[in-house]
Amino acid sequence: MKKYTLPVINQQIETVVLANGEFPTHPIALSILENSKYLVCCDGAINNLSHINKIPDAIVGDCDSLSKENQLRFSNIIHRISEQDTNDLTKAVHFCIEQGRKKITILGATGKREDHTIGNISLLCEYMKCGDVEMITDYGVFVGIETNSAFESSLKQQVSLFSIDRCKVTTHNLLYPVTNHEFTNWWQATLNEATDKEFYIETNGRMIIYRAFL
Numbered sequence: 001m002k003k004y005t006l007p008v009i010n011q012q013i014e015t016v017v018l019a020n021g022e023f024p025t026h027p028i029a030l031s032i033l034e035n036s037k038y039l040v041c042c043d044g045a046i047n048n049l050s051h052i053n054k055i056p057d058a059i060v061g062d063c064d065s066l067s068k069e070n071q072l073r074f075s076n077i078i079h080r081i082s083e084q085d086t087n088d089l090t091k092a093v094h095f096c097i098e099q100g101r102k103k104i105t106i107l108g109a110t111g112k113r114e115d116h117t118i119g120n121i122s123l124l125c126e127y128m129k130c131g132d133v134e135m136i137t138d139y140g141v142f143v144g145i146e147t148n149s150a151f152e153s154s155l156k157q158q159v160s161l162f163s164i165d166r167c168k169v170t171t172h173n174l175l176y177p178v179t180n181h182e183f184t185n186w187w188q189a190t191l192n193e194a195t196d197k198e199f200y201i202e203t204n205g206r207m208i209i210y211r212a213f214l
Helices: 027-034 043-051 068-073 088-098 114-122
Strands: 002-004 015-018 038-042 058-061 078-080 103-107 132-136 140-145 149-152 158-163 168-172 198-203 207-212
Touching: 002 140, 015 027, 015 088, 027 103, 027 132, 038 043, 038 088, 043 058, 058 088, 088 103, 149 207, 158 168, 158 198, 198 207
Parallel strands: 002 149, 015 038, 015 103, 038 058, 058 078, 103 132
Antiparallel strands: 132 140, 140 207, 149 198, 158 207, 168 198
């Protein structure tokens, strides 16, 4: 059974992808960004990176959101991918995976536009097929799963489950237990709460799990 830990301040992440949503402000998200060993920016995200005075290792995307100034400044690390079948976040994640970087943390993928936020979160269930990918926001952490999994948690931590597939779900150590239940809409398994330092989910379908920061 795979276990998913919680992110912490000063944690060094091997590979971070910074998307072009709202720039991170939570201490954990900012710490992970600042301590990233390898940083990939979706093209428009580089315009905001000056907030922390950090230079990325690569800029990936169709470059339609990249300022002319930054196109010149970072010309040697730009990887232009013009196809429009995927968004810039997916282009950046695939770029990392093609380099053998399969443990990836995504930052800045929410906010600004709700349609982009929903789309980016749902993509976690695509990325998990080829990598170990989590998404950290200013409010918590999302991961995609498709098999029985364990999650590090804190007492009374807020937890939400989102079933992408219609599958049987059972939970352990959540305030509102679920036993062999099939959810038919995303909202139905939201707003739960951890009752221990770890909780467990049994599933045979794709799900997205959210743990809120305390």
